[in-house]
Amino acid sequence: xxxxxxxxxxxxxxxxxxxxxxxxxxxxxxxxxxxxxxxxxxxxxxxxxxxxxxxxxxxxxxxxxxxxxxxxxxxxxxxxxxxxxxxxxxxxxxxxxxxxxxxxxxxxxxxxxxxxxxxxxxxxxxxxxxxxxxxxxxxxxxxxxxxxxxxxxxxxxxxxxxxxxxxxxxxxxxxxxxxxxxxxxxxxxxxxxxxxxxxxxxxxxxxxxxxxxxxxxxxxxxxxxxxxxxxxxxxxxxxxxxxxxxxxxxxxxxxxxxxxxxxxxxxxxxxxxxxxxxxxxxxxxxxxxxxxxxxxxxxxxxxxxxxxxxxxxxxxxxxxxxxxxxxxxxxxxxxxxxxxxxxxxxxxxxxxxxxxxxxxxxxxxxxxxxxxxxxxxxxxxxxxxxxxxxxxxxxxxxxxxxxxxxxxxxxxxxxxxxxxxxxxxxxxxxxxxxxxxxxxxxxxxxxxxxxxxxxxxxxxxxxxxxxxxx
Numbered sequence: 001x002x003x004x005x006x007x008x009x010x011x012x013x014x015x016x017x018x019x020x021x022x023x024x025x026x027x028x029x030x031x032x033x034x035x036x037x038x039x040x041x042x043x044x045x046x047x048x049x050x051x052x053x054x055x056x057x058x059x060x061x062x063x064x065x066x067x068x069x070x071x072x073x074x075x076x077x078x079x080x081x082x083x084x085x086x087x088x089x090x091x092x093x094x095x096x097x098x099x100x101x102x103x104x105x106x107x108x109x110x111x112x113x114x115x116x117x118x119x120x121x122x123x124x125x126x127x128x129x130x131x132x133x134x135x136x137x138x139x140x141x142x143x144x145x146x147x148x149x150x151x152x153x154x155x156x157x158x159x160x161x162x163x164x165x166x167x168x169x170x171x172x173x174x175x176x177x178x179x180x181x182x183x184x185x186x187x188x189x190x191x192x193x194x195x196x197x198x199x200x201x202x203x204x205x206x207x208x209x210x211x212x213x214x215x216x217x218x219x220x221x222x223x224x225x226x227x228x229x230x231x232x233x234x235x236x237x238x239x240x241x242x243x244x245x246x247x248x249x250x251x252x253x254x255x256x257x258x259x260x261x262x263x264x265x266x267x268x269x270x271x272x273x274x275x276x277x278x279x280x281x282x283x284x285x286x287x288x289x290x291x292x293x294x295x296x297x298x299x300x301x302x303x304x305x306x307x308x309x310x311x312x313x314x315x316x317x318x319x320x321x322x323x324x325x326x327x328x329x330x331x332x333x334x335x336x337x338x339x340x341x342x343x344x345x346x347x348x349x350x351x352x353x354x355x356x357x358x359x360x361x362x363x364x365x366x367x368x369x370x371x372x373x374x375x376x377x378x379x380x381x382x383x384x385x386x387x388x389x390x391x392x393x394x395x396x397x398x399x400x401x402x403x404x405x406x407x408x409x410x411x412x413x414x415x416x417x418x419x420x421x422x423x424x425x426x427x428x429x430x431x432x433x434x435x436x437x438x439x440x441x442x443x444x445x446x447x448x449x450x451x452x453x454x455x456x457x458x459x460x461x462x463x464x465x466x467x468x469x470x
Contacts, residue, residue, distance in 0.1 A: 077177070095131075096132055117167060132231060136159070137157065140155050151174045179197070205241050209295075251469075260339040269283075277305060279333070308395075325369065330365050332362070339388060340389050366378055371451070380426065398439035
């Protein structure tokens with residue numbers, strides 16, 4: 001992930017909600033409250049937080065929409081989860097959480113001068129959930145809530161900033177509260193990302209991962225010394241995190257990322273459509289795989305490019321130069337892309353109308369892990385409303401140039417096959433099917449093979465299962 005891209009994206013978001021002192025600025029601030037607020041990001045992974053990508057959800061990894069509808073009057077969002085109440089009832093965390101006079105002063109200031117952060121009196125209680133100096137800046141997260149609704153506000157200032165300085169500082173306001181809330185900011189060249197879970201939960205991290213010969217991604221989870229939260233700075237924003245509560249894994253996925261949307265706008269692509277798709281695929285691979293802490297070398301390189309049958313969309317596969325590892329398939333070269341993480345039955349509800357903008361011209365991306373250097377198989381993503389989903393169509397790109405056919409054979413002996421044309425073939429293989437894929441030459445000789453390995457259901461990235469079970 002690119003720290004500069006993350007920093008720039010967070011700064012853009014923070015800038016959109018910085019309070020103004022003059023009456024005209026205050027009027028504009030109220031107008032902004034009535035518009036949808038986009039938390040530009042990068043999982044977009046990880047933690048969105050990628051070299052050419054910025055996909056960072058601001059509040060809650062689980063099920064967060066990239067675009068947040070701002071309720072009229074900044075009156076918060078309905079609370080329907082006991083886990084959210086458990087988070088709201090948690091003691092103040094962070095390095096300053098035990099400084100009772102400071103926490104009390106912060107609570108009074110953010111309560112009395114709530115117009116500065118654009119929060120309504122419909123949420124009568126202002127509580128400091130987090131206060132910290134360890135990221136090189138002073139960071140505060142304040143929850144505003146009633147008996148039925150709640151919202152979060154974050155502010156970032158210099159270390160030692162007073163409550164009055166903080167409430168005038170940059171930040172974001174009126175964010176939904178999720179059981180595991182994710183917030184971040186970038187101020188004066190310092191970037192931070194916070195994952196905040198209910199008290200009593202444990203957060204662990206896995207900054208890097210390896211890929212076994214059988215295609216399984218392996219991570220070594222590391223405990224963190226902070227109770228129920230993880231605060232990351234720009235040097236450490238990568239990999240995955242996990243939240244365990246009451247003995248069960250409640251959240252697991254890439255640091256800061258969950259939305260399935262990212263941007264490669266910082267990486268210019270040139271040339272014709274195929275060349276542009278190749279460049280965009282390499283950039284997306286670097287963003288997603290490296291951001292997840294997966295092996296970054298050798299690669300990334302283009303492994304295949306061509307046009308998808310039907311609409312003739314320019315597409316490309318990028319991944320390591322050789323051997324087992326993660327790969328991505330990109331359809332199109334638009335600077336914005338939708339990441340397919342699940343089949344239609346497990347995809348999130350369509351929010352196209354909520355977003356108020358079409359994604360029809362966005363690129364589509366799907367991920368996989370290959371166990372054969374001579375055979376790459378990745379599901380073709382498709383657009384369903386405002387989201388990308390994985391389909392039953394499997395694009396197989398055999399590396400041997402003399403491959404003329406690919407086949408999929410189940411353990412029971414059922415076989416389907418398709419001819420290789422322009423370096424690839426497309427097979428119809430149901431999600432989660434247990435099949436062996438083979439590339440054959442004109443004499444029926446097996447040139448390369450691998451067992452198709454993927455979760456049968458649910459969301460996944462590079463075949464790692466995402467968990468959100470609150």
